[in-house]
Amino acid sequence: MSVLIVGSTALDSIKTSKAEKPRLLGGSASHAAVAASFFAPVRLIGVVGEDFPKRYVQLYRKHGLDLAGLQIKPGKTFHWAGEYEANMNRRRTLSTELGVFETFSPELPPAFRDTPFVLLANIAPALQSHVLDQMRRPKFVAADTMDLWLNIALKDLLSLLKRVDLFILNDGEAQQLVQEDNVIAALPKLHRLGPRYVIIKKGEHGSILSSPQGTFIAPAYPLKKLVDPTGAGDSFAGGLMGYLASAKGSVDANLRRAMVYGSVTASFCCEGFGLNRTTKITRAAIEARVKELEKLTKF
Amino acid sequence: MSVLIVGSTALDSIKTSKAEKPRLLGGSASHAAVAASFFAPVRLIGVVGEDFPKRYVQLYRKHGLDLAGLQIKPGKTFHWAGEYEANMNRRRTLSTELGVFETFSPELPPAFRDTPFVLLANIAPALQSHVLDQMRRPKFVAADTMDLWLNIALKDLLSLLKRVDLFILNDGEAQQLVQEDNVIAALPKLHRLGPRYVIIKKGEHGSILSSPQGTFIAPAYPLKKLVDPTGAGDSFAGGLMGYLASAKGSVDANLRRAMVYGSVTASFCCEGFGLNRTTKITRAAIEARVKELEKLTKF
Numbered sequence: 210m211s212v213l214i215v216g217s218t219a220l221d222s223i224k225t226s227k228a229e230k231p232r233l234l235g236g237s238a239s240h241a242a243v244a245a246s247f248f249a250p251v252r253l254i255g256v257v258g259e260d261f262p263k264r265y266v267q268l269y270r271k272h273g274l275d276l277a278g279l280q281i282k283p284g285k286t287f288h289w290a291g292e293y294e295a296n297m298n299r300r301r302t303l304s305t306e307l308g309v310f311e312t313f314s315p316e317l318p319p320a321f322r323d324t325p326f327v328l329l330a331n332i333a334p335a336l337q338s339h340v341l342d343q344m345r346r347p348k349f350v351a352a353d354t355m356d357l358w359l360n361i362a363l364k365d366l367l368s369l370l371k372r373v374d375l376f377i378l379n380d381g382e383a384q385q386l387v388q389e390d391n392v393i394a395a396l397p398k399l400h401r402l403g404p405r406y407v408i409i410k411k412g413e414h415g416s417i418l419s420s421p422q423g424t425f426i427a428p429a430y431p432l433k434k435l436v437d438p439t440g441a442g443d444s445f446a447g448g449l450m451g452y453l454a455s456a457k458g459s460v461d462a463n464l465r466r467a468m469v470y471g472s473v474t475a476s477f478c479c480e481g482f483g484l485n486r487t488t489k490i491t492r493a494a495i496e497a498r499v500k501e502l503e504k505l506t507k508f
Numbered sequence: 509m510s511v512l513i514v515g516s517t518a519l520d521s522i523k524t525s526k527a528e529k530p531r532l533l534g535g536s537a538s539h540a541a542v543a544a545s546f547f548a549p550v551r552l553i554g555v556v557g558e559d560f561p562k563r564y565v566q567l568y569r570k571h572g573l574d575l576a577g578l579q580i581k582p583g584k585t586f587h588w589a590g591e592y593e594a595n596m597n598r599r600r601t602l603s604t605e606l607g608v609f610e611t612f613s614p615e616l617p618p619a620f621r622d623t624p625f626v627l628l629a630n631i632a633p634a635l636q637s638h639v640l641d642q643m644r645r646p647k648f649v650a651a652d653t654m655d656l657w658l659n660i661a662l663k664d665l666l667s668l669l670k671r672v673d674l675f676i677l678n679d680g681e682a683q684q685l686v687q688e689d690n691v692i693a694a695l696p697k698l699h700r701l702g703p704r705y706v707i708i709k710k711g712e713h714g715s716i717l718s719s720p721q722g723t724f725i726a727p728a729y730p731l732k733k734l735v736d737p738t739g740a741g742d743s744f745a746g747g748l749m750g751y752l753a754s755a756k757g758s759v760d761a762n763l764r765r766a767m768v769y770g771s772v773t774a775s776f777c778c779e780g781f782g783l784n785r786t787t788k789i790t791r792a793a794i795e796a797r798v799k800e801l802e803k804l805t806k807f
Contacts, residue, residue: 296689390595392712393730413691414713417730426804428725431692431716465807505725506805508764 210348210454211250211275214242214447215315215340216330218255218279221483222290223437225297230437233483234265235289237330237353240440243484244474245328245451246272247492252321254278254340256313258286268488277318282309297435317343326454329373330443331355334365341372349453349460351375352404353446359385367402374460376404377446383409392417396424406460408449408468410442418468422461427468428506430476430498437482441475444487448474448495473498509647509753510549510574513541513746514614514639515629517554517578520782521589522736524596529736532782533564534588536629536652539739542783543773544627544750545571546791551620553577553639555612557585567787576617581608596734616642625753628672629742630654633664640671648752648759650674651703652745658684666701673759675703676745682708691716695723705759707748707767709741717767721760726767727805729775729797736781740774743786747773747794772797 221235238255245251252275259281269276285308293300315336325348329337337352344350352373358366359382370376376399380392387398392409396419399407410416413432418425449471456463473495480486520534537554544550551574558580568575584607592599614635624647628636636651643649651672657665658681669675675698679691686697691708695718698706709715712731717724748770755762772794779785 391732391734394732411713414710424730424804425807426727426730427807428727428805431723431725433690433693435690469807503807505723506727508724508726508768508802 210325211252212245212326212328212450212454213252213254213317213321213324213340213344214238214245214328214330214450215254215337216241216332216443217287217310218253218257219287219289219310220261221439222288222303223439223482224290224292224303225437226293226295227436228482230482232262232288233485234268235440235483236287237332237440237443239269239484240443240478240487241328241330241447241450242269242274243272243487244444244447244471244478245454246274247448247474247490247495248451248470249326249454251275251451252278252324254315254317254321256280256282256309258282258284258309261286268484272488278316278321280313280316284309291439293437297438315340325349326450327351328446328450329353329369330446334358334362334369338365338369338372341369349374351377351446351450353377353442354382356382356385371403373404375406375408376402377408377410377442379410379412379442406464410445412438412441415472416445416468418464420461420464425465425468427465427472428502430473430502431505432476432479435479436486438479439483441478444478445471445475447471469499469502470495473502509624510551511544511625511627511749511753512551512553512616512620512623512643513537513544513627513629513749514553514636515540515631515742516586516609517552517556518586518588518609519560520738521587521602522738522781523589523591523602524736525592525594526735527781529781531561531587532784533567534739534782535586536631536739536742538568538783539742539777539786540627540629540746540749541568541573542571542786543743543746543770543777544753545573546747546773546789546794547750547769548625548753550574550750551577551623553614553616553620555579555581555608557581557583557608560585567783571787577615577620579612579615583608590738592736596737614639624648625749626650627745627749628652628668629745633657633661633668637664637668637671640668648673650676650745650749652676652741653681655681655684670702672703674705674707675701676707676709676741678709678711678741705763709744711737711740715744715767715771717763719760719763724764724767726764726771727801729772729801730804731775731778734778735785737778738782740777743777744770744774746770768798768801769794772801
């Protein structure tokens with residue numbers, strides 16, 4: 210089955226202690242869509258400016274993304290510049306130029322409205338809701354977010370959460386949203402906001418799922434070297450939703466494995482700048498790391 | 509088989525945002541020995557002063573510890589006072605009174621010298637080595653440490669590490685010791701210091717084993733509420749070594765499960781001040797949480 214993915218489609222200029230890479234293909238939707246494309250057909254919703262490099266459109270096409278929902282508007286593509294600390298644990302934003310993203314209103318081509326799986330990747334929660342408004346009874350809806358929206362659009366986010374099946378957020382965001390330092394204690398409070406399924410991401414420490422079927426502690430794939438963690442969370446969500454859309458059986462039966470696939474896809478993302486590594490892997494490379502994770506966690 | 513455990517036997521005064529508990533039974537050897545006692549006979553090596561409460565000796569006896577190596581010396585028992593921040597992630601030492609610990613020289617009763625499993629719990633590395641000097645060909649030796657010794661007794665620690673099978677340390681200590689931020693990249697560098705087996709503890713995020721048989725990502729038991737994490741690392745090491753000593757088969761075959769048992773024993777430790785919770789559990793309660801962890805991590 211197909212996955213519809215909405216989010217940011219951007220150019221990222223990234224600086225680490227090792228290198229500086231200008232104007233990489235980035236954005237939550239780009240990372241999530243490429244990650245999902247290893248598993249299922251993907252329909253992308255986003256906006257770029259006239260300066261968006263043709264080679265990036267070609268990269269989208271190479272991954273089989275359906276671009277009927279990608280708007281190309283007069284003006285500049287959303288551009289984010291950021292710098293990571295030496296240990297990659299913290300980053301700071303150097304500049305944000307919204308460009309055409311400032312007036313973005315996601316519009317779904319009629320053929321997209323029946324897509325069974327929907328990933329609302331990180332973007333303003335009002336826009337995530339606007340996408341849901343246009344869908345016809347999707348089978349499964351997941352939403353990601355970021356701390357920015359907790360600060361400036363909390364009301365929109367809370368109203369969105371009543372409409373999604375799965376809410377994906379990181380540990381810091383969970384703490385902020387429900388005022389609870391302990392991740393395990395935060396889970397029931399997050400359910401009370403609406404979603405039946407909650408996943409808290411903990412970066413290199415893996416992630417935790419809370420669902421009607423219980424809790425699952427998902428491992429992260431152990432990486433010796435982190436080149437650039439930008440987009441890892443989006444890749445996790447994309448890989449997870451792509452796997453779910455591709456798997457036979459119920460969401461409940463597949464969600465744990467889907468997290469492992471998401472985790473592995475995210476591990477590749479961290480091994481290169483932007484999408485450089487992710488766009489070069491194959492499904493077989495993902496399967497090999499999933500098998501490895503099985504061995505690494507068996508007791 | 510038996511486990512010999514050497515380390516500190518102390519009184520801990522602990523302050524959290526919720527409560528303040530003076531003169532609890534504490535110390536690395538106390539925590540490790542009680543944890544190990546659920547699995548195997550334990551021989552304790554330590555020193556206390558004349559002020560050491562009789563009820564704590566009775567507590568040791570209740571757990572079947574062989575106290576032939578516990579010295580009672582004129583003077584005061586080692587006393588540590590510390591305070592945790594509200595989220596329990598950081599603590600600061602309020603006071604340290606070494607007392608009889610200042611001149612402690614661990615002496616093994618002749619009957620202890622053949623103990624097959626040896627846990628050198630956190631204590632000055634020169635004293636850990638002094639215990640090893642008195643042992644006759646132990647089957648398996650594990651050593652724990654703390655950042656203090658990296659700062660003031662690095663040479664002693666490095667010479668100890670050439671003589672131990674398993675080195676247990678936390679992520680911050682690993683980073684400091686081999687100057688490597690990435691835990692996975694730190695592992696081979698730690699092996700080069702001597703030990704065939706290395707375990708890096710990551711608190712609530714579990715632990716990682718590196719061994720000739722490969723890497724194992726061990727989960728932590730998810731706790732809703734942390735009352736007092738003091739001694740959790742010692743309980744982990746004690747539970748692990750107790751399980752190893754009790755299990756049939758090779759260390760290689762049992763080490764992964766031993767880590768899970770250590771992890772579960774440590775989870776109980778965190779649920780009460782000092783040893784308050786650990787001394788009230790049963791082996792059956794440990795088994796139940798191990799089963800639960802199996803379910804929580806299966807995919």
